[in-house]
Amino acid sequence: MRSQPGRRVAVLPGGTGPRAVAALLAALPAALDGTGPAVRPTDPALRPPSPVTAPPGVAALVTTSGSTSGTGRLVALDGAGLLASAHATHARLAGPGQWVTCLPVHHVAGLQVLVRSVVAGTRPVVLDTTAGFRAAELAAAVRRLDPGRPGYLSLVPTQLARVMADDDAVAALRGLAAVLVGGARTAAPLLDEARAAGLTVVTTYGMTETGGGCVYDGVPLDGVEVEVDAESRVWLGGPVLARGYLDDEAADRETFQVRDGRRRLRTNDRGELTGGRLTVLGRLDDVVLTGGLNVSAGAVEQALGDLPGLGEAVVVGVPDEHWGAVVTVVATAAPPLEELREHVAARLGRHHAPRALVRVPALPLRGPGKVDRLGAAALARDLLAGADPGTERLP
Incomplete structure (x- = not known):
């Protein structure tokens, strides 16, 4: 997908620091409703990116991690898609609530925590993990949440493992309505341990191209469509799909395809569907x-x-x-x-x-x-x- 004139892009600092979170929170409402520029949160460790413009309707530009290819791609995320993801998440969990943010906001999981906060009309509690993630600091952040609202947290498996090694952190997280865990495969023993300890852990599957997690505990969010073809390749569809890649037309054509008249994301993941529940088996590559x-x-x-x-x-x-x-x-x-x-x-x-x-x-x-x-x-x-x-x- 080529960059098209039509919408300015505000380059904002990423990371987990309070200033980065505040700047993105201030810009997100106008980015989502189309009255202001799209946002492009960027890794503060990298030099500023070259200027680009966004196609109409695109609210955010996010670079993928490139964990297997070694090269990230610039993904254009529609405001409507980000909002659809946030509303579907609230519908699957305990409704709109307040979040702790501890993931970098220049990655889609951290960005989505802020989008959900905007939709919920709440302000997240910020845990700056720039100097490292510490379970004791997370416990203190969780205890600053409003007890009158559902409390939420999004972690990666490494962070969950550190939580489980800290009894006080485990006690603090027991009061949350949900702890989303994604970004990588979570070992079954770790999930069993966390759930046995009383944590409401929800595994998520998704990617930058789907605006973050779109399958929770194996079940697609409302509006999300999942198919597995004869080669066991997982295909995803629905309103959460990104507009495409701004910087790689060949990859855009290969990844975003039309199947049976509907636009789909061709993943590189192998999976199986049993009774409507998706199990991801690994990558095809x-x-x-x-x-x-x-x-x-x-x-x-x-x-x-x-x-x-x-x-x-x-x-x-x-x-x-x-x-x-x-x-x-x-x-x-x-x-x-x-x-x-x-x-x-x-x-x-x-x-x-x-x-x-x-x-x-x-x-x-x-x-x-x-x-x-x-x-x-x-x-x-x-x-x-x-x-x-x-x-x-x-x-």
């Missing part, structure tokens, strides 16, 4: 060709999801002269490689079992909670080549 056979990294990650002792983890392929590539687990904590192999083999078969393990202090990220798969693969390759003490590898 996460296949590792090893020993002449294809292994889905997403399937291996899911198989590892209930393994005790495994921290945050991602599965990647690392080039190998003999195998072509080896299935490699990159994790913040893990039991021995042989235990990983037995666990996966029992669920998927021996060929899927990882042949290498790389332990790291933290997974490389691109955007809030999104693992940088390219970065993780490069890190694993370098550490394995250097025989780092935190690595294990079969011949």
Whole structure:
């Protein structure tokens, strides 16, 4: 989709700081109703972007994280689509309420917290995580919410894991109407632990191109349409769809397509629909060709999801002269490689079992909670080549 003259764009600072949140909150109402310029919140760590104009009706320009491609794209989000998403969220949860904002507002999840606040007529409690996320500070922020309104919070899985390690934070979050968790796959044991502790956790699936989460706990929001084709590819439709990409016409044509007379988003995710509930199985482009056979990294990650002792983890392929590539687990904590192999083999078969393990202090990220798969693969390759003490590898 080409940038079209018609609407000015206000470039605003992103991040999680109170000034960034206040500036975007002040500009959003006019951006959403079309009486003012569209907004473009930007990562404060990057240099200011080149000026662009927005097509009529577009309220916000947001850059994707590019967690698998390595390159983000500039997404044009309609005001009507952002509002549809906010109203559908309120309808699915406990109605309009007050939010804690702790995700960067230059990413769609953080932006949507502010859109929902505008729709609800409330002002969010701001938790600045520029210097890092601390569960104790989150607990204090949650306790500043108006007890007379439903309280909400949006987190990424890494943040939820830190909450669960802090008893006071868990106690504070029990009073919330919902804790949305998205941006990356959330391990089943972590979800079970949080729900058993009394937290109303709602998993979300979506992306910048859908204005954020559009499927909650596997069920599409009102107006959202989900299809899974013969190749198990997930297609999304409905009023939440973005207008398109402003900076990549080829990707725009490939991603936003018309199917059966209706505009759809062609995702790179594999999934299955059972009784109207979507289960995301991984990505279509996460296949590792090893020993002449294809292994889905997403399937291996899911198989590892209930393994005790495994921290945050991602599965990647690392080039190998003999195998072509080896299935490699990159994790913040893990039991021995042989235990990983037995666990996966029992669920998927021996060929899927990882042949290498790389332990790291933290997974490389691109955007809030999104693992940088390219970065993780490069890190694993370098550490394995250097025989780092935190690595294990079969011949």
